[in-house]
Amino acid sequence: MSGAMSLGARIRRDRMLYLLLAPALAYFAVFHLVPIAGMVMAFQDYRIVGPSRFVGLKHFKLLFSSPSFAEVLRNTLVISSMKIILFFPLPIAFALMVNELRSRALRKFVQATAYLPHFLSWVVIAGVWIAFLSPSSGGMNKLRGLVGLAPLDYMTDKSSIRWVLFASETWRSLGWDSIIYLAALMRISPSLYESADLDGASALQKTWYITLPELRATMVTVFILNLGFFLNAGFDQVFNMMNDSVISVVDILDTYVYRIGLLNMQYSFSTAASLFKGAIGLILILGTHLASKRASGKGLW
Amino acid sequence: MRGAPSSPRDRLYRAAIGVFLVLVSIVVLVPILNLAALSLSAPERVPEVTGLTVLPKGFSLINYRVLAANPLFVRSILNSVFVTVVGTAINLLVSSMAAFALTRPSLPGKRLFMVLVIVVMVLEPGLVPEYLVVKRIGLMNSLWAVILYKAVNVYYLIILMRFFEEVPQSLVEAAVVDGAGYGTVLRRIMLPLATPALATLGLFYGVYHWNEYFRASIYVSDPEKYPLQLILRQFVVLDDTTTLIGSGAMLSYDEAARMSYAALKASTIVVAMLPVLIVYPLILKYYTKGVMEGGVKE
Numbered sequence: 001m002s003g004a005m006s007l008g009a010r011i012r013r014d015r016m017l018y019l020l021l022a023p024a025l026a027y028f029a030v031f032h033l034v035p036i037a038g039m040v041m042a043f044q045d046y047r048i049v050g051p052s053r054f055v056g057l058k059h060f061k062l063l064f065s066s067p068s069f070a071e072v073l074r075n076t077l078v079i080s081s082m083k084i085i086l087f088f089p090l091p092i093a094f095a096l097m098v099n100e101l102r103s104r105a106l107r108k109f110v111q112a113t114a115y116l117p118h119f120l121s122w123v124v125i126a127g128v129w130i131a132f133l134s135p136s137s138g139g140m141n142k143l144r145g146l147v148g149l150a151p152l153d154y155m156t157d158k159s160s161i162r163w164v165l166f167a168s169e170t171w172r173s174l175g176w177d178s179i180i181y182l183a184a185l186m187r188i189s190p191s192l193y194e195s196a197d198l199d200g201a202s203a204l205q206k207t208w209y210i211t212l213p214e215l216r217a218t219m220v221t222v223f224i225l226n227l228g229f230f231l232n233a234g235f236d237q238v239f240n241m242m243n244d245s246v247i248s249v250v251d252i253l254d255t256y257v258y259r260i261g262l263l264n265m266q267y268s269f270s271t272a273a274s275l276f277k278g279a280i281g282l283i284l285i286l287g288t289h290l291a292s293k294r295a296s297g298k299g300l301w
Numbered sequence: 302m303r304g305a306p307s308s309p310r311d312r313l314y315r316a317a318i319g320v321f322l323v324l325v326s327i328v329v330l331v332p333i334l335n336l337a338a339l340s341l342s343a344p345e346r347v348p349e350v351t352g353l354t355v356l357p358k359g360f361s362l363i364n365y366r367v368l369a370a371n372p373l374f375v376r377s378i379l380n381s382v383f384v385t386v387v388g389t390a391i392n393l394l395v396s397s398m399a400a401f402a403l404t405r406p407s408l409p410g411k412r413l414f415m416v417l418v419i420v421v422m423v424l425e426p427g428l429v430p431e432y433l434v435v436k437r438i439g440l441m442n443s444l445w446a447v448i449l450y451k452a453v454n455v456y457y458l459i460i461l462m463r464f465f466e467e468v469p470q471s472l473v474e475a476a477v478v479d480g481a482g483y484g485t486v487l488r489r490i491m492l493p494l495a496t497p498a499l500a501t502l503g504l505f506y507g508v509y510h511w512n513e514y515f516r517a518s519i520y521v522s523d524p525e526k527y528p529l530q531l532i533l534r535q536f537v538v539l540d541d542t543t544t545l546i547g548s549g550a551m552l553s554y555d556e557a558a559r560m561s562y563a564a565l566k567a568s569t570i571v572v573a574m575l576p577v578l579i580v581y582p583l584i585l586k587y588y589t590k591g592v593m594e595g596g597v598k599e
Contacts, residue, residue, distance in 0.1 A: 010409045016483040017402040021414070024399035027452040030434060032421045038430030094325070097318045106319060112585060113326040119577045119584065121512030123530045127537040127570040131339075132332040132352060137563060139335060139352030171329065203311040236515065240538050254428075261429040262519055274427030285423050 042272040052268075059272035069256070069273070076252040079233040082166045084226045087173070092219065094174055095181035096207060114175025126240035129168050130155060156245035165237060165250065177222075184218040185211065220295045228288035231277050253277045331355060333574075340364050340568035344559040364568035367560065373524060374532060378572070380444060381511060381528040385576075388448040388510040389503055396453050397499065400461035401487045406470070422455045435520055446520040447513060447528070454509075457502050464498040465491055501587040504580060511576055533573045537566045 005013070042059055044052035063069050094114070101107040117125065132139050135153040144151060154160045192210050201209070235254035242250050251259075253273065261270025293299040307315070334355040342350050343359025350358055368374045403414055431450065440446035468491060476486050492499070514530035521527060527535075535541045542562065 007409060010407070014405070014408055014483075017405055017408050020398040020483065020487070021402040023395045024453050024458070025414075025417075027395065027449070028417060028421050030438065031431065031450055031452070032424070032426055035426030035430035035434050036424050038433060039427050041430065042427075097322055100315050100318045101322065102315065103319075106323075110322045110326050112581075113329045115585070116581060117329060119508050119512075119581065120574055121514065121530050123512075123514050123534045123538060124570055124574050127533065127566065127573075128332045128336060130538065131336055131563070131567065131570075134352070137350075137352055139332060142352040174325070175329075202308065203314050239515070240534065257428055261427075262432060267429045267433070271427045271429045274429065278425055278427065281425065282423055 039271055039275050039278070041268050042275045044268055046267040046271075055268075059269045060276070062269060063272050063276065068251075071248065072251050072253055072256040075250060076231060076233045079162060079165060079238070079250070079252060080230050082162065083169050083234065084223075084230065086166065087170060088223060088226075090170060090174055091177035092181055092215065095178040095185060096211060098178065098182060099185050099211075100203065111175065114178070116175075117172040118176035120172070122236035122240045125168060125172060125237075129164065129171075129241070133164065155241070156243060158246055158249050161241070161246040161250055165234070165241060168241070169234065169237065180222060181215060181218060184215055188214045217296055221292055221298065224288050224291045224295065228285040229281070230284055231281050336567040336570050339564050340571050342564065344561065344564070347561045347564050363560070364565050365572075367565060368568055368572065373527075374529075374569075376525055377527050377529040377532040380526055381530065384444055384447055384513065384517075384528055385507055385510040388451075389506045391448060391452055392454070392457075392506040393499055393503055396458045396461055396502070397492060397495070398487065399453065400458055400465050401483070401491055403458075404462050404465040405483075418455055418458065432519060441520060442522050442526065444517075444521065444526055444528075447516045448510075450516055450520075451509070454506070457505065461495070461498060461502065464495050468494055497587065500583075504584050504587065507580070508577055508584075529573050533569050536569055 011018075041052060043054060043056060045055050045058075046052050098107060098110060101110065120128075131137075133141070133154040135141055135151040140154065141151040152160065154164050188211065192214075193206055196206050196210060231253055233252040233254070235252070235258075238250050238252050238255050239258070242255065254277075257270050257273050257277070260266050260273065264270075289299045331353065335350075335352060338354050338357045339347065339350050341357035341360060341362070341364075343357075343361040344363055346358035402408060403411065403418075405411075408414075435441060435446045435450065440449065472490055473486055476490060477483075481489070512530060514528065514534055517526075517528050517531045518534070521531075524532075
């Protein structure tokens with residue numbers, strides 16, 4: 001029906017739709033497109049007054065030769081690997097276990113408690129963990145005391161802090177990240193289990209030979225989706241759990257960009273680091289999108 | 302899989318799993334309950350509260366009274382409520398209008414707009430350029446910066462679009478034939494049909510705004526305008542006791558001598574998570590139900 005109308009007439013007919021769309025477009029323009037265009041300052045010496053001077057790759061050269069950047073990149077990769085690779089099987093195991101529960105009440109209780117931390121802010125979570133790990137009054141050191149170990153200040157201990165990040169991430173996301181697997185488990189046909197029952201299979205055998213293979217597609221999808229965000233090692237978490245004693249082992253790209261950019265006001269240099277992260281991130285996300293489309297027919301968009 | 306008789310070995314296996322999962326729940330709950338217990342304990346018995354205590358020793362609301370008497374703290378709650386309520390209303394309004402427009406099949410330029418949505422989704426603007434934009438449009442030291450920087454979450458926009466797409470096109474066309482404009486169709490047909498989706502997204506947006514602290518920390522410099530999470534960060538994470546306590550003499554000398562900072566910090570944490578705990582049953586009801594019935598989209 002619209003084919004017969006000229007473009008101008010169609011636009012005039014749909015002017016109400018453009019009006020409805022306008023606020024979102026204005027938002028995208030101001031808070032996304034303008035700042036993305038503004039990233040050109042990575043190639044300039046930014047000046048608050050007067051024109052900025054084009055300096056080519058100067059800031060990138062500085063960045064790549066800076067020892068602190070190498071350290072930050074290493075931290076990002078290590079922390080991300082812990083959170084993506086090491087953490088990966090945990091929600092799967094959790095979902096499988098929840099699936100074995102026969103008591104509805106227990107199942108509901110376990111799920112309700114396990115999803116809860118996902119909705120707490122990282123400030124709250126950091127507060128909870130700082131208190132729990134406190135060397136003087138925290139629960140963790142109380143437990144250490146019970147088995148005869150001396151108290152340890154986990155938050156300021158360089159060899160512990162990354163594990164604190166891993167553990168608190170697990171605490172926050174174990175339950176929530178298992179939802180996607182639980183949903184997949186509910187789609188498995190009961191007839192598969194019924195025939196296994198006839199063959200006298202044990203619960204463990206059914207998990208190994210039926211459930212896990214049925215979950216494979218979901219696992220692949222989750223894993224590659226996570227890879228797309230590999231350079232986001234968790235800004236809010238690190239920002240709230242970091243302190244001067246451990247900064248050298250937990251400083252990640254995003255906290256580095258913040259510190260260099262907004263605290264030290266090295267605008268162009270910081271934006272060069274942002275752009276580096278953004279470019280790698282873009283490649284990862286596009287790669288992820290294509291990989292996910294191939295694996296499951298479902299892309300990111 | 303249910304009706305089959307289970308062997309003793311299977312029962313043992315399931316019992317072990319049950320015990321383990323209860324342990325997981327305990328690990329989640331104990332650190333939270335411990336802070337609640339500490340915050341509610343009688344001041345003179347606070348030393349008895351260990352890191353594993355989950356019930357208050359004695360009972361006292363002194364920490365909460367101290368917080369309620371602190372103008373900066375009370376102010377920060379109002380700021381957080383403002384950001385949460387106004388922010389969520391703007392989120393829902395702007396995204397439902399846009400989602401409606403973008404799901405009209407005949408909209409000229411639809412493809413171009415969708416490309417824009419994907420660009421927004423995959424390209425993350427740097428922190429400094431965003432900061433400079435906020436500065437240039439005059440939103441520094443204003444809670445509006447905290448609200449507007451996330452006026453639309455593109456992922457949620459797409460969820461809403463999927464929802465609108467499922468509304469039969471014939472419903473819309475029938476209304477248009479009857480002389481209703483698009484605005485009326487959106488208000489009278491689409492929004493009522495999308496209420497469950499809007500409620501779920503509203504909860505997620507709401508929790509997001511309530512938990513927001515970082516944008517406030519870079520855009521808002523006046524402590525009078527701090528949201529609660531930022532006050533919490535100053536006090537608990539950065540251990541800055543002067544911003545909160547130093548403002549307004551709210552403690553008598555006697556009270557100050559009896560107070561425990563740890564207990565006061567615990568109370569601040571409890572207050573900061575309280576609204577989330579209150580809406581949590583609704584989240585469980587709407588969201589997890591939605592996930593279990595349909596596909597997962599975050």
